[in-house]
Amino acid sequence: MRNIIFLLLTLSLYSLSFGTNAKHLNIFPVFIENKGQVRTDIKYYLKSPVGTVGIQDNGTILYYLINNGKIEYFAEEPTNHKKKLEILGLEKQKAIVNYFKGNKYITNIPTFKKVKLTNVFQGINIELILNDGKLEKIFKVKPYSKVSDIKLSLSNVNKIRINKEGELVLQLKDSTKKFSKPVAFQIINGKKHFVKVHYKILNKNTYSFEVGKYDKSKELIIDPILNGISFGGTNEEFAKSIRIVGDKVFVAGFTRSEDFPAKNGYDTSFNGKKIIPNVTYDENEGVYLDENNQRVICHEYIEDTKTCIIYNQDIFVVKLDKNLTQIESATFLGGSELDRADSLLVDNNGNIIIVGSSYSPDFPTTDLVDGDDPLNHGNWDIIIAVFNNDLNQLIKSVRIGGSRKDKATDAKLSENYIYVYGYTRSSNFPTTPNAYQPSKMIGNDYDAFIMKIDVSLNKIESSTFFGGLEKDLTSKIYVSEDAVYGTGTTHSKSLSNANVPGFNKTFNSGDSSKKYYTDGFLFKMDKNLEQLQAWTFIGGNEIDKTNDVGLYNGSVYVIGYTHSEDFPVTENAFRKELTGEYEEYTIVEGGTSYTVYKKPLDAFITQLDENLTQIINSTYLGGSLHDNSNTIKIDDRGNIYVSGFTNSYDFPITSTAIKTEIQGSDGFMLIASTNLDNVVYSTFIGGANQDSIWGFCTDSEYSIYTLGVTNSIDFKNYLNNPSISNDDDIFITNFYWEEGNLLTKSCDKGSNGCNYSFYGNNLIFLLIAILFLSMRRFTIRNMV
Helix, strand or coil: CCCCEEEECCCCCCCEEECCEEECCCCCCCEEECCCCCCCCEEEEEEECCEEEEEECCCCEEEEEEECCEEEEEEEEECCCCCCCEEEEEEEEEEEEEEEECCEEEEEEEEEEEEEEEEEECCEEEEEEEECCEEEEEEEECCCCCHHHCCEEEECCCEEEECCCCCEEEECCCCEEEECCCEEEEEECCEEEEECEEEEEEECCEEEEEECCCCCCCCEEEECEEECCCCCCCCCEEEEEEEEECCEEEEEEEECCCCCCCECCCCCCCCCEEEECCCEEECCCCEEECCCCCEECCCEEECCCCEEEEECCEEEEEEEECCCCCEEEEEEECCCCCEEEEEEEECCCCCEEEEEEECCCCCCCCCCCECCCHHHCCCCEEEEEEECCCCCCEEEEEEECCCCCEEEEEEEEECCEEEEEEEECCCCCCCCCCCCCCCCCCCCCCEEEEEEEECCCCEEEEEEEECCCCCEEEEEEEECCCEEEEEEEECCCCCCCCCCCCCCCCCCCCCHHHCCCCEEEEEEEECCCCCEEEEEEECCCCCEEEEEEEEECCEEEEEEEECCCCCCCCCCCCCCCCCCCCEEEEEEECCEEEEEEECCCEEEEEEEECCCCCEEEEEEECCCCCEEEEEEEECCCCCEEEEEEECCCCCCCCCCCCCCCCCCEEEEEEEECCCCCCEEEEEEECCCCEEEEEEEEECCCCEEEEEEEECCHHHHHHCCCCCCCCCCEEEEEEEEEECCEEEECCCCCCCCCCCCCCCCCCCEEEECCCCCCCCCCCCCCCCC
């Protein structure tokens, strides 16, 4: 549990204010004792952005939960019980609360992990506990007490029923809530012995339990969970890669949340938590200073002990069933600093390969790689790790790099070789003698690199630099049967002097007034990384970047974004002009001011021949504001899937879209025709704040799994209140593409409604099916 001390000036579920310097914390929820800050009949309460749970002095449990931006209330009252109960907080936490209410100042309010209701029924206690972020209501039946004495009456509930899964279903006015199928057991001689148990409905709104035979001389524990509500979670996560393997879905990314729902995995403990003592807060400058008077970034600050807590990044890997109904295993991977995963691959044995980068000096490695010198390793290095399919064994893990910054941005697997793509500032980055460019270009800036390493991680087979004299940054690669295609963005006026084909070798943003402008690039290289076969700039006279590349039927398709009005588009394009108004901003560097004029960016899709000598089709993609395409996939029918994010209200959305109107910045999923003259299907995905799609994959049944990031509370909340985090959370959607329509896998074709569910500790929520309604921002009334 995190140590948190805060001054609550305005009772808000989303942010806490510290004097005049506003700070934002996400609080891992705890039970807060009532010391006069809420109404007098409440003994303890739990608050989070998914709702509030309160415990009255008579044992009644009050639930104020959010559904589609509205508060839904119901209560659970013990019947035939003592009217005045002893209610205690258990497992006191280090977190304390200070509270302003009018002119009343209440300090040092304690917090607890559990709340115990003593002798609610004769010889029966109830404990409320947060376990993995979920609220459990545990009944402890003392020896020779009667389970039949348990009677709980539900108010503001239309009816209750037991479904085929054994869950207790509460039908509220606008939604349903569920208590999980109960589990009952006894601890006898140190071992857990399970007892048969199920719900028993006594009348329209009252339930009890019915149990099988058990040893009445020993305590019996009955344990149901409030399903569909997750109260846990804190910081942000970023999802980078998704793969379908048989009937399983694997996702990789990185997280700053120590309560990420890791389970059944190789490492279930967050490694990136860092505690710095003797930190003071400078009110004049609004910064934190360590004992050496150096600035530090504090994610949490404990004023009493002058302690700063930093949550660095760990890699996460998650295994799910294909229907996205449960997390089967999840693991952390990382050291004490920053670690990130950018690619998830699967070898022929079903092992999971993670490729990314690490800043942690203690990143867990198991082996050295022939061709790499560990004495050269610097701050950021490339990491490759191999897990078994169940994610509970780290088979091998290596670190590769030079003495300066090296970062991977993508990786692909081909013929038992891993192709790692990224950029480096290290002149001693490991390359091979016969590589196309074994030495880094003169200069201090970044070059791209491509590395080919055997899947057993024993040896670097080949490795090369690629780039010019200035900054060259990478995006994604595509590995075909005979070549490697790479994308990115560059400031270099030339990327190679090799006499090879290419549509455009002239840097489009080359004059000095456009110092900060870039071109996208695309290149083709043989799979041994010895010969550059083709390269080209892609862009106009302003800022351009290529983000991803795919091949289909002898054509190369590249996507990205552009600010250039003269970006090369073709006559049959479905959007021929960049739209929007000019923006102006000023950059100051070394005492010199640069005024930059730009248009809101548009995404683009460009089709070239296989040797990059000509543009066959090319189109802008977007509306009046900012649009960016992140990922492209092409199925065996030639459907071109493009995902990204937009804040353009007039983004080209088709009439059959799941969501036709934008809120905030939304993700989008689009299917374009092969010759780029038509948008076949397009839909928004998201809520009122920022949402984006960063990856997706398809299977043989044309099921589309999209992977994205959201900080839209209403979008999360639409999915039955799955998340409380104000930071970025991950979402996964599963669609089925049938010509002309995008359907959800769990819906009957042509149906008007779909089922949805979520899993995880607020950090991942899994969307099986979406039917978007109008979404609005909401606030929660304080329980006073």
